[in-house]
Amino acid sequence: MKYYRPETIEEALELLSEGVPLAGGTALAPERRTLEAVVDLDRLGLDQIEIQSGTVRIGAATRIQRLLDPDFELPAQLRRAARFEASLNLRNMATLGGTIMTANARSPLVLVLLALQTSVSISGEASEVPLDKLLDNRMTGETPFLIERIAFALPGALHYEYVARSPADRPLVSAAAVAPADGKKYSIAIGGYGERPRLLDPVAGDAVEAARQQAARRYSDAGDVFASAEYRSEVVSILVERVLEEVQS
Amino acid sequence: MQIQFLLNGEPVELDVAGDTLLLDALRDEFGLFGVKHGCETGECGACTVLFDGQPVNSCVMLAAQVEGHSITTIESVGEHPDQGWRSGAGLDAVQQAFVETGAIQCGFCTPAMVLAARSLLAANPEPSEEEVRESLSGVLCRCTGYIKPVQAILRAAAVLRGEQVEPIDGPILAPKDLITPAPERESRAGWDPGGTQVSLETTVMPRIQVAHHPEPLHTVGHPEPKVDAVKLVQGKPAFTADVELRGMLVAKILHSPVAHARIKHIDASKARALEGVAAVLTWKDIPRVAYSTAGQSHPIPGPLDSFSLDNKVRFVGDRVAFVAAENEAIAEQALALIEVEYEQLPAILDPADALEEGAAQIHDEPDYVNFDLSDPGRNLAAKIRIDIGEVERGFDEADHIFEATYEVPKVQQAHIEPHIAITYWDEDDRLVIRTSTQVPFHARRQLAPVLGLPAKRIRVIKPRIGGGFGGKQEVLVEDVAAHLTIATGRPVRIEYTRAEEFFASRSRHPMRIRMKTGVKNDGTITANEMYALSDTGAYGCHALTVTGNTGHKAMALYVGDGEYRQEPNIRFYADIVYTNTPPSGAYRGYGVPQGFWAVERHMERIVRELGLDPLEFRLKNALRAGEVHPFSTAWSEGREPRPETINTCGLEDCAKQGSLAIDWFSKFNRPDWQRVEDKPHLRRGIGVALVMQGTAIPYLDMGGASIKINDDGSFNLLIGATDLGTGSDTVLAQQAAEVLGVPIDDIIVYSSDTDFTPFDKGAYASSTTYISGAAVVRAARQVAERIRARAAKMFGEEGDPVRPEAIRLANKQAWSPDGRSVTLAEVALHSLHQEDQEQIMAVGSYMSPVAPPPFAAQFAEVTVDIETGQVVVDKLVMAVDSGIIVNPLTASGQVEGGMTQALGYAVCEEMLYDDQGRAREVDFTDYHIFAAHEMPELQTIFVETIEPSHPFGVKAVAEIPIDGVAPAVANAVMDACGGDVLAAPVTPERVWKSLRS
Ligand SMILES: Cc1cc2nc3c(=O)[nH]c(=O)nc-3n(C[C@H](O)[C@H](O)[C@H](O)COP(=O)(O)OP(=O)(O)OC[C@H]3O[C@@H](n4cnc5c(N)ncnc54)[C@H](O)[C@@H]3O)c2cc1C
């Protein structure tokens, strides 16, 4: 396996014809024997966090632990989700980009980012891609792409809830709701089952029951070895109700 | 490629391949063995290093990633305070605190914890407990339950801030009366803070209801630091993996991808042809010897049904071939080149199917060796039928009959150090096996026929062990390395991956247990019956004995009351069946947690049904001191049973102490307490379980010890007993020191090496402190006698004669009644160099005719979300009667760590298989074990009794902590919301389901 450490994004993009991006390496290192080459993003300066006029921009190579840094006024529930994403040792290496690329539905952080209607900037693409779309297309492209940063608007309110076998276990069912600052519809994401967390269709503030039903329907087949569909479908509706109530109050 | 970075403050350069992991570079290139391997996926934190000052996992990082950064390992931290003529800097404050507080058990996670703590304290000199716990969240510890490491870090923080901290040097807190919910801490005798405000209390000592030993004890009963703590806290190369041997090969196993098949064809020629491959072995290449992998005394109480390699595979993960290669990558490539054709056979995955007529036969080999009632034709590895008293009459006399079926899952020991062994021929052409084992002597005896060597040509060395919990009471990987050393003549090393630990090692037997109990209106139990269907998996290792203990301990506790107490009616039947799943085996508790899940859930349901008081009902029917252990007349691990009377039983006091500590009476069944303000969906609940265990196997378990004096009056204590992190080296040294009248650091302990140390059956059955301890005392008493004789001679040479019996050993001296003394160093010099020269030394061994049970009351407090079924365990309190506590730090460490493992058994640990028999859990993400930042409050109380069968009155403490948590948690859930979960673990979905039914 070849290892490259480019100093600029241009250089990195060129090298990506040979190999895949290496961020923290926490997911990639165990796969090392299957890889031709890796392109380390360490020196590309993609680790800035900026909060400007209500928009948060975070470089893709930002380590998850940095989201917990009190210097940045990120929503408390986003930090909470970041904290549950992985243990301290992993958060110190793992990055936002790597997490987005590897997360399944049990990822607290990606669930919350999804509810925040996060958009993703990809090198060489003119416009930003919604995270929702990226999660579907993550692993399908022939040549690896490079996420440079993500962006989301600071929410009016945000809440995350989950059910797990123990407090730090990965969720069996989870939900996050965002009350947008502009008072439009509420954004809700649900997780715990499958390859990725899911966005519900946005709901009006008073449509709690509709949101519950939507969530229950989405998880009507969500059975796997960890929980039955019957359980997930009911409990996700309960969590959706709770997070909605929380962001409304 | 060339990389440059700062390593422990020094700039270094390294030439590495792009795919080299940082962990491998640090260990292999720099010899930094303090960085440990516990997994491959970044989940355990054993491999922690500081990367620019922050803890990270070096096993999921490429070495190339550290270019231009700084890496710190444990090797840069602290040193032994005594460096001879050079004055040493000593341990660093964090290390010192870890040593003092008993924060180190096996020590495998300790370097990681120390580094994480230093990183925290560098940024935050005044951390809260929560912050400390967060800083440890990346380091899994399977031994301690995290209390003591957390306390150590808080203590170190205070020391580093220049504050005064409370000494932890005993004597033990001894409240005169029963403990009240908020105990006043008494100030320690002999410690005067001199008016300075103590900033911090280090709460690592358990609370103890003290039994006053007839003779004052000086070392026994004191919180001595562990004898191996200083080396472990520095990350010294003390474990099996921490050696380098020239030309050492790496071994790998090809595991079966199918659950049940005959190997129709196997061709290893391509693998053998691969450059860098030294040997490939298939079943065709080595002799076929039936044996048992269970490390037990001779004769093995179970079937001989295993082969190093066979032409049949019996579970997904079973052995197909062995490879030895120059490195791991080549070994893995070679595995992929072995061509195997399987003829698939129907697989049995559900134990209920195993006994069905016409079921596939898992062991159809003609060379299968039966034991007792094993019957491979029916897939029966063992069978137990025990009737005590007249069970049917008891049922007839009952006013109520309660019947139900309970279930417990398969769970993993999950020691952080994987199974590992290194084998090589020494200069005498004897085969040396350096291995992480709980049973070095059994391993030698059992491997000899398998390898075609006489036992005398095998030497087994057990270095420090990174946790075992029963998983290493198994001869699991030693044969693989040994066969490959025999094949190649070269040193070979085999180390399991974490995934292999899950799919190809041993685990706790899953069981389905049917209970039937007769009870009178007044709450008297008239008869109690258990039937256990136990799943031993593909091989019968520990099949009979584990399940036997399920009944032998759990069904012995409730004998009934009145006339039933005199002649209890108890039935215990079990079928232990083969299935095509990974073998079960020994896991701390050894069948007893399974039994108590059923018994204690059942008792709680009876109590609720009849409206009785849970504590009163249990104590009314429980076994008491002076009574005969009901099973002692019926069963003894497949050997002849002999009646045994219970001498000591502190169960009632345990129940009292525990209920006061958890404030039982203002919580149990109290709706006002159960409701949580502003959270209508939450309910609190409290639950209890009473439990008992055993201490060693009577008339069987034997331990030996030898002690010799050195010129300076210090002693070498050689023991076969295998400290696997439990602190047994320390408590054995304490017992020797007590008899010899010296401080514990005058005892140099070495364990264990089949060439040097006396035999010991090994670390299991909660026996070491008791059995090996009594052996140590015997040896020490003989040595003391020789010392007295010598001292009497020395006194007589210079003055009035003194009778040797009148001489007292204390403070490293021998004292005559008239106040004269000679130091033990003078005694040693006199005996070794000056007159009538002799080596003062002795060997002692001990076997016990009894197995005095420890007793305990386990309490749990939970909060249940009645809409989602989620259970959060808030508090666990355990009050334990383990006889006299030799070391309150190591003993409470056992209880805290045991409760933490049991907490996993209660709520989240479970190994499941898909319909092809493939494991669902192969890592610590899916198989969740508790981390530091999610722990409930834990409290340990000891209720001492003085067990007359041991010189210092001890009983066991190692296993009992794992018995009661799961039922206590489930009983608490029942108290909270009526949820009645019959199958462990108590997952959210199970609670939710039971609330809806
Ligand atoms: C023990 C453990 C348990 C875990 N459990 C879970 C879990 O249960 N659920 C879950 O969802 N996740 C889980 N993870 C995944 C974890 O979130 C990821 O390991 C981590 O977030 C990956 O981040 P990284 O920066 O280390 O990525 P890397 O390992 O460096 O890369 C991961 C992937 O992302 C790609 N990538 C990285 N950065 C970029 C970028 N900027 N642009 C494009 N591609 C990029 C890489 O090419 C690679 O394919 C677990 C990880 C570990 C180690």
Ligand code: FES
């Ligand atoms: S986390 Fe690295 S060895 Fe387990």
Ligand code: FES
């Ligand atoms: S002391 Fe932590 S794993 Fe053993």
